[in-house]
Amino acid sequence: MIKLGLIDEAGVAAVREQAQTAMAAATAELLEADPEQAGKRRIRPELWPDPGFVDVGLRGDASELDGLTVADPLDHTGGWVDTKFVDAVAAVMDRRMAEDPRIVVLGEDVHRLNGGTNGATKGLAKKYGDQTSETGRILGTPISENAFFGLGGGLALDGRYRPVVEFMYPDFMWVAADQVFNQVGKARHMFGGDNPVPLVLRTKVAMGSGYGSQHLMDPAGIFATAPGWRIVAPSSAADYVGLMNAALALQDPVLVIEHVDLYGTADRVPEGDLDYILPPGRAAVRRTGSDVTVISYLSMVKASLDAIEQTGVDGELIDLRWLDRASLDWETIGTSIRKTNAVLIVEQGARGTSYGAWLSDAIQRRFFDWLDQPVQRVTGSEASPSISKVLERAAIARTEEVVAALEGERRGMGAR
Amino acid sequence: MAAVIRMPAALAGVTEGAIQTWLAQAGDTIAVGAPLAEIETEKAVVEYQSEVGGTVARLLVEAGDNVAVGTPIAVVLAAGEGDDAIGPALAAAGLSAEPEAPAAAAPAAAPAPVAAPAAVQAEAAGDRLFASPIVRRLARERGIDLTAVTGSGPEGRIVRRDLDGAQVAPAAAPAVAPAPASGSTDVPLTGMRRAIARRLTESKTTVPHFYVTAHCNVGELLELRKRVNSAIETKVSVNDFVLKAVAGALRAVPEANAIWGGDVIRRFDTVDLAVAVAVEGGLLTPVLRGVESLTLTQVAAAVADAAARARAGKLRQEELEGGSFSVSNLGMYGVDEFSAILNPPQSGILAVGAAKERPIVVDGQLAVGSVMTVTLSADHRVIDGAVAAQWMAKFVALIENPVAILA
Numbered sequence: 001m002i003k004l005g006l007i008d009e010a011g012v013a014a015v016r017e018q019a020q021t022a023m024a025a026a027t028a029e030l031l032e033a034d035p036e037q038a039g040k041r042r043i044r045p046e047l048w049p050d051p052g053f054v055d056v057g058l059r060g061d062a063s064e065l066d067g068l069t070v071a072d073p074l075d076h077t078g079g080w081v082d083t084k085f086v087d088a089v090a091a092v093m094d095r096r097m098a099e100d101p102r103i104v105v106l107g108e109d110v111h112r113l114n115g116g117t118n119g120a121t122k123g124l125a126k127k128y129g130d131q132t133s134e135t136g137r138i139l140g141t142p143i144s145e146n147a148f149f150g151l152g153g154g155l156a157l158d159g160r161y162r163p164v165v166e167f168m169y170p171d172f173m174w175v176a177a178d179q180v181f182n183q184v185g186k187a188r189h190m191f192g193g194d195n196p197v198p199l200v201l202r203t204k205v206a207m208g209s210g211y212g213s214q215h216l217m218d219p220a221g222i223f224a225t226a227p228g229w230r231i232v233a234p235s236s237a238a239d240y241v242g243l244m245n246a247a248l249a250l251q252d253p254v255l256v257i258e259h260v261d262l263y264g265t266a267d268r269v270p271e272g273d274l275d276y277i278l279p280p281g282r283a284a285v286r287r288t289g290s291d292v293t294v295i296s297y298l299s300m301v302k303a304s305l306d307a308i309e310q311t312g313v314d315g316e317l318i319d320l321r322w323l324d325r326a327s328l329d330w331e332t333i334g335t336s337i338r339k340t341n342a343v344l345i346v347e348q349g350a351r352g353t354s355y356g357a358w359l360s361d362a363i364q365r366r367f368f369d370w371l372d373q374p375v376q377r378v379t380g381s382e383a384s385p386s387i388s389k390v391l392e393r394a395a396i397a398r399t400e401e402v403v404a405a406l407e408g409e410r411r412g413m414g415a416r
Numbered sequence: 417m418a419a420v421i422r423m424p425a426a427l428a429g430v431t432e433g434a435i436q437t438w439l440a441q442a443g444d445t446i447a448v449g450a451p452l453a454e455i456e457t458e459k460a461v462v463e464y465q466s467e468v469g470g471t472v473a474r475l476l477v478e479a480g481d482n483v484a485v486g487t488p489i490a491v492v493l494a495a496g497e498g499d500d501a502i503g504p505a506l507a508a509a510g511l512s513a514e515p516e517a518p519a520a521a522a523p524a525a526a527p528a529p530v531a532a533p534a535a536v537q538a539e540a541a542g543d544r545l546f547a548s549p550i551v552r553r554l555a556r557e558r559g560i561d562l563t564a565v566t567g568s569g570p571e572g573r574i575v576r577r578d579l580d581g582a583q584v585a586p587a588a589a590p591a592v593a594p595a596p597a598s599g600s601t602d603v604p605l606t607g608m609r610r611a612i613a614r615r616l617t618e619s620k621t622t623v624p625h626f627y628v629t630a631h632c633n634v635g636e637l638l639e640l641r642k643r644v645n646s647a648i649e650t651k652v653s654v655n656d657f658v659l660k661a662v663a664g665a666l667r668a669v670p671e672a673n674a675i676w677g678g679d680v681i682r683r684f685d686t687v688d689l690a691v692a693v694a695v696e697g698g699l700l701t702p703v704l705r706g707v708e709s710l711t712l713t714q715v716a717a718a719v720a721d722a723a724a725r726a727r728a729g730k731l732r733q734e735e736l737e738g739g740s741f742s743v744s745n746l747g748m749y750g751v752d753e754f755s756a757i758l759n760p761p762q763s764g765i766l767a768v769g770a771a772k773e774r775p776i777v778v779d780g781q782l783a784v785g786s787v788m789t790v791t792l793s794a795d796h797r798v799i800d801g802a803v804a805a806q807w808m809a810k811f812v813a814l815i816e817n818p819v820a821i822l823a
Binding site: 341368369370371372373411412413414415416 | 548549550551552553567568569570573575576577578
């Protein structure tokens with residue numbers, strides 16, 4: 001820098017002195033003479049935190065949702081508009097971007113192919129511009145998840161923007177694991193809980209699409225190990241609207257899980273309303289029953305419903321909607337377990353990264369005295385789904401696997 | 417080596433026992449054979465004598481606690497050992513019990529055919545009772561005895577549905593209503609109370625009872641008793657006469673001196689009679705042996721001794737076993753008549769009321785006489801109506817002609 005003429009020797013000395021003065025001032029605030037060891041200093045005892053502070057600030061308290069309009073599609077009495085699920089995805093993002101200029105979208109191909117690989121950002125680039133424009137908000141990125149997710153994390157910490165990052169396939173979280181888990185997932189807690197990280201990560205479960213072992217995971221189980229993250233997994237378009245609105249309003253990083261099987265389904269949303277939120281702690285009972293509490297999310301909600309009808313086992317089906325520890329609806333789950341005394345957790349993906357493992361642990365801990373048989377789980381196989389159509393099907397769970405598990409529940413109930 | 421004392425099988429066939437009283441305390445030095453504790457089982461209180469000598473280091477079970485046979489109840493230190501020997505001894509007791517567990521569990525671990533959830537006896541895999549958590553919770557709340565429930569779940573596990581069945585079954589224990597805030601008190605069950613509840617429920621619900629009643633003119637008997645009691649020192653009671661008359665009737669009608677054995681009827685050569693003795697908290701039925709060959713005064717002495725020891729909790733188990741017949745006398749309470757529940761496996765019980773002055777007919781004329789009403793409860797599997805009638809006729813003949821009893 002001296003060679004470039006940006007600073008001279010005296011300037012360097014002045015910067016050094018400035019830094020040393022600042023450090024001395026800081027240590028003078030924090031340290032005192034150690035009365036037990038002459039000549040040593042120690043941190044002033046009153047500055048140490050209370051051990052009870054250990055988990056403070058893992059996430060926000062969601063008070064930022066206060067005052068927003070809560071509406072559960074379960075209770076909607078007005079009119080409905082038919083829509084494809086994926087069109088509701090694009091529509092609610094459009095609605096929020098129109099209302100909130102801070103929102104920017106980052107991801108591979110989000111600006112082209114008429115809304116990315118599946119149409120989830122359809123029409124947005126045309127309306128809000130892409131990375132070629134100085135004011136563009138739909139930013140197509142190189143294939144570099146760690147980089148562009150890190151960019152999103154920085155934007156969120158800065159606070160002037162509200163980044164919505166898309167991972168084309170959930171498995172790419174491993175590429176970006178440092179930014180996803182080590183930075184964004186821990187940032188609020190690391191700095192005392194006072195700096196919010198408002199970021200939305202969208203990704204789609206693609207089991208059944210044939211993209212093979214490195215593209216077909218369900219990320220819920222892994223994200224559930226990172227307490228800074230909130231997780232939603234909507235099973236319907238109307239839930240998606242409410243959950244995405246809540247995700248975009250929260251001051252925490254939120255993973256929004258979508259599923260390719262749901263994108264094309266004919267669905268519906270409340271007429272003329274894309275602004276309601278579904279706050280944390282709101283599961284939905286999709287079917288009431290007395291034999292077994294079936295807990296699921298995303299596309300497996302429908303598979304579970306079909307399996308219940310096929311077997312005739314009187315299952316009570318709970319659609320979790322919010323999946324992370326802090327946002328789970330324990331009241332709905334507990335009420336159901338006290339009634340049925342049996343639990344089946346249904347998910348589609350590989351056993352190793354399964355979401356249900358921690359949930360079954362928590363359930364047996366909370367409701368041991370209410371269980372009539374072990375908590376059972378439907379998952380995929382050990383292996384990641386292969387590119388072979390046959391092996392992919394064998395590696396994942398669908399309705400047939402839920403049917404088999406419900407028959408197991410029936411045996412577990414004993415004889416009439 | 418410090419010794420771990422385990423709850424003994426104080427009586428044949430018992431599976432659990434309670435320490436009624438510790439007769440030695442921690443710190444006491446005891447010799448082999450010294451009384452260590454009084455152990456209460458369903459049927460009796462038994463004094464347990466130590467099989468080891470040394471210093472009682474620790475009592476592991478509180479007085480009143482009911483524990484399974486084999487449960488460690490105390491640690492006794494050998495001479496020269498200190499308290500530091502307690503831990504290793506307990507650990508050794510724990511360890512020595514361990515190797516059995518996997519062996520017992522092994523058959524249960526074998527994969528069962530998944531599609532065939534046949535009802536399996538819940539205890540098939542050993543002593544461990546397999547019941548789901550909600551079943552244990554409900555059993556606790558409703559007072560259901562799970563050992564009586566058959567599990568229909570995987571590996572014979574008792575599941576919620578099995579309990580729903582148990583509730584409607586007639587033999588199931590009635591649900592205990594939650595205690596209201598005031599106005600009632602729940603008294604914990606003693607082993608004896610549990611035994612009475614279980615055995616008599618079983619008797620009344622599974623044994624086909626029928627009843628035969630007779631009114632006995634006991635004028636002569638009362639007169640004879642007065643003369644006997646004025647002549648000799650031992651006082652005999654009306655009940656002693658009744659016992660002798662029962663024995664005489666059983667000798668005369670040997671078909672009645674028998675019990676139901678499942679696939680046989682067992683007839684007895686001698687007359688062993690159980691006498692119901694009311695004790696604090698319940699009743700006991702000590703058995704008098706060979707009553708037919710005892711004199712009246714011997715019967716009186718035997719009854720007095722058995723009753724005294726019953727009230728003191730000093731009866732031995734063998735004194736409570738056997739017999740084909742019981743006598744239950746509530747005459748001293750002024751009861752006119754009643755019918756009794758058979759005391760399994762006995763096939764007869766005679767319920768004896770008070771001797772009272774009542775109108776009787778003598779030679780076609782109304783008169784006042786002393787009448788005692790007795791009711792025989794009989795097990796119809798063993799005793800038919802005609803046999804019961806013959807027996808009763810013989811009994812009445814003896815009671816109304818009591819000199820024959822003395823013969």
